[in-house]
Amino acid sequence: MAIDIRSITDNEIAAFRQVISRAFGGDAKDDEESLQRFRDQVDLDRTYSAFEGDEVVGTAATFSFDMSLPGGAMTALGGLTMVAVVPTHRRRGLLNRLVAAHFADCKARGELVAGLWASESSIYGRYGYGDACPVFQVSYDSSKVGVPAGPDETRIVGKEDAEDAMKAIYSQVLTSRPGQLARSDVWWEYRHLRDPEEWRNGGTERRYVVAYRDGEPVGYTTYRQKSKWDEGMPGGSVTVGEVIGLDSDARLSLWSLVSSVDLFPKVEAWGVPIDWEFPNQVANPRAIKRITGDGQYIRVLDVPAALTARGYQATDSLVVGVEDSHGLTGGTFRIDASPEGVEVTTSSDDPDVTLGVATLSRLYLGAPGAWAMAQAGLIHGHEGAVQRFGRLLLSEPAPWCPEVY
Ligand SMILES: CC(C)(COP(=O)(O)OP(=O)(O)OC[C@H]1O[C@@H](n2cnc3c(N)ncnc32)[C@H](O)[C@@H]1OP(=O)(O)O)[C@@H](O)C(=O)NCCC(=O)NCCS
Structure with missing residues (x-):
């Protein structure tokens, strides 16, 4: 039987949710509250479902986000x-x-970039997506690290008190790094404040911590505890959520708090920025285990417009050839960029560097790694040109997306 791809209607939400849930090993509930949560978060016009007759056999959807770019601008x-x-x-x-339906929808809406989180890193490169916001998975025994006390006062507060501080602080840091997503109130409620039992993985309820300076909130984090005893000795763990601070003093104060919970010496965090300053602040950085993983993927959909939308910390002029086997974008462009501004024009000159759109997408938000990508044959050009290209796109601070979607 033929399979059609189309958006779903309200009475197809339950079947759509069931396919997603089962793919990830769950059983979606069909109660009205669960269906309403879906309606609140998902624009049905941005769903794409594969139907064989009336049966849902494939699912996808697009969230409409605003994301920070290098230099502080936001883009859809x-x-x-x-x-x-x-x-x-x-x-x-x-x-x-x-994916073709998703790209067509993004292009029709004028979105210059698409994003995702991948269940497996082997899937999405073929569509031009690249891992643009790598993260560290972190674990340490706080008794071995030598964590200094932070300067700010920290308090464990209730969800209601945390909510205002979290929203205010997050909005202040939103453009401080590329790759971060603006959050609506619905998003805050469903993704960061709701705390159903099935998200706890055997841990406690979410605890909320706010850091204060002169009585004003300057940072927040969340954590869960999991109790454990090793032959009579305390071996509990603290699983830390996002640590967001207005500056490094605020962040240190929060890391210091989660590293000093009596009976819970093991600290674990998933999704920490790759330029995390904390190992530079402790006595024994080797005791902090860091595993690099892929974070938010990006797919540039319009090369010249996307390169024009972001800022640059270096000054240079380079001709770049971008290949897109999906025919959505690509071409040869001259980038004339400096911290003051950028001009991107179509060029007939020989490119200084050429690369596929997935590789450009990996570098688009300013992640390091251009030299290694060239060594692996993903960027072509003389070594000097590759180095200049890598420096031109690089962002400090590095891109980071604390939002899994
Ligand atoms: C991943 C998934 C959606 C793939 O769907 P599918 O309809 O089988 O994929 P397609 O047949 O369109 O495959 C397209 C290409 O991707 C490749 N591919 C598909 N799944 C892959 C995987 N898990 N790893 C590597 N390659 C994969 C196919 O081999 C094919 O490659 P080709 O074009 O070179 O022949 C499906 O396996 C699934 O539902 N997995 C569980 C849920 C999941 O991981 N979802 C992704 C969430 S980010």
């Missing part, structure tokens, strides 16, 4: 989410069709 981002194909219909090209 089409965030791909809820991607699943039922096991009986896998490897017949349905994902290709769902």
Whole structure:
């Protein structure tokens, strides 16, 4: 039977949710509250579902985000989410069709970039997505690290008191790094304040910590505890959520608090920026284990407009050739950039560097790694040109997306 791709209607939400949930090993509830949460978060016009007759056999949707760019501007981002194909219909090209529908939708809305979080890093490079916001997964035994006390006062507060401080602080740091997403009130409630049992993974309720300076909130974090005893000795763990501070003093104060909870010496955090300053602040940085993982992926959909939208910390002029096998964007462009501004023009000159759109997308938000990508054959050009290109796109601070979607 033919398979059509179309958006879903309200009475198809339950079937759509069931396919996603099962793909990730769950069983979605069909109660009215769960369906309403879906309606509140998902624009049905931005769903793409594969139907065989009346049956949902594949799902995808796009969130409409605003994302920070190097230099502090914001841009609309089409965030791909809820991607699943039922096991009986896998490897017949349905994902290709769902992603094509998502790209067509993003292009029609004028979004210059698309984003996603990948379940497996092997899937999305073929569509031009690149890992643009790498993160550290962190774990340490706080008794071995030598964490100094932070200068700010920290308090464990209730959810209601935390909410205002979290929203105010997050909005102040939103453009301080590329890759961060603006959050609506609905997003805050469903993604950061709601705390259902099934999200706890055997841990406690979410604890909220706010850092104060002169009585004013300057940072926040959240954590859960998991109790454990090793032959009579305390071995509990603290799993830390996002640590957001207006400056490094605020962040140190929060890391210091989560590193000093009696009976809970093990600290774990997932999704820490790769230029995390904390190891530079402790006595024994080697005791902090850091594993690099892929974070938010980016797909540039309009090369000249996307390169014009972001800022640059270096000054240079380079001709760059970008190949896009999907035919959505690409071409040869001269980038004349400096901290004062940028001009991107179509060029007929020989490119200084050439690369595929997935590699450009990896570097677009300012992540390091151009030299290694060139060594691996992903960027072509003389070594000097590759180094200049890498420096031109680089952002400090590094891109980071504390938002999994
Ligand atoms: C990932 C998933 C959506 C793929 O759907 P699918 O319809 O089988 O994919 P397609 O048939 O369109 O495959 C398109 C291409 O991707 C490749 N591909 C698909 N899944 C892959 C995977 N898990 N790893 C590597 N490559 C994969 C296919 O081999 C094919 O490659 P080709 O074009 O070179 O032949 C499906 O396996 C699934 O639902 N997985 C569980 C949920 C999940 O991981 N979702 C992604 C959330 S980010």
